[in-house]
Amino acid sequence: MSNENMITVNNYFKYLAEKKLMASKCPHCNQIDLPPRRLCSECLSEAEWIELSGKGALKTFSSIYVGSKAMMDKGYNRKKPYVFAVCQMEEGPSVAGQLIGVDETQPDKITIDMAVQVTFLRAEIGVDKEGNPLYRWDVGFEPQK
Ligand SMILES: [Zn+2]
Incomplete structure (x- = not known):
């Protein structure tokens, strides 16, 4: 994952400016965290961005x-x-x-x-x-x- 796309508060607000509500999703246990977290709140696996439907x-x-x-x-x-x-x-x-x-x-x-x-x-x-x-x-x- 490139630095630009890391799960950070700054990137969360950058996505909001693009009218995208982004959360983090754990590829291991499917937990979705919002505010987004780099590590899953349930199992501490590395999470990925997911765009929510709104x-x-x-x-x-x-x-x-x-x-x-x-x-x-x-x-x-x-x-x-x-x-x-x-x-x-x-x-x-x-x-x-x-x-x-x-x-x-x-x-x-x-x-x-x-x-x-x-x-x-x-x-x-x-x-x-x-x-x-x-x-x-x-x-x-x-x-x-
Ligand atoms: Zn997890």
């Missing part, structure tokens, strides 16, 4: 009315909450991220086990030396169409 189900969520500064800067506030969710991917692992495409002001209308698909959300993570914003891509979810 389809899954909502398992739990919170409506957040008082969020982080980054989310407040995006325009979320007490009148415009956002939803942070944990979803289980059809391949098994769970992943956390913002759930969009729902009415955040009516959390009772958001149903556990609803079918979701991964979407990729751009997050500002600071500025470079010239003051230009720096971004990374995060996992988000939306209802399956």
Whole structure:
């Protein structure tokens, strides 16, 4: 396996920027880990990248009315909450991220086990030396169409 393609956090985010949700899969026991791990969490064998389908189900969520500064800067506030969710991917692992495409002001209308698909959300993570914003891509979810 070339260095470029090693299972690292950096490469995980590089794949996210390509709109790919990648996990690691163990060729020995088939365990799938997300966040990806170079060594299988079950048997410590060397794992390999696997691209997930991005389809899954909502398992739990919170409506957040008082969020982080980054989310407040995006325009979320007490009148415009956002939803942070944990979803289980059809391949098994769970992943956390913002759930969009729902009415955040009516959390009772958001149903556990609803079918979701991964979407990729751009997050500002600071500025470079010239003051230009720096971004990374995060996992988000939306209802399956
Ligand atoms: Zn294993």
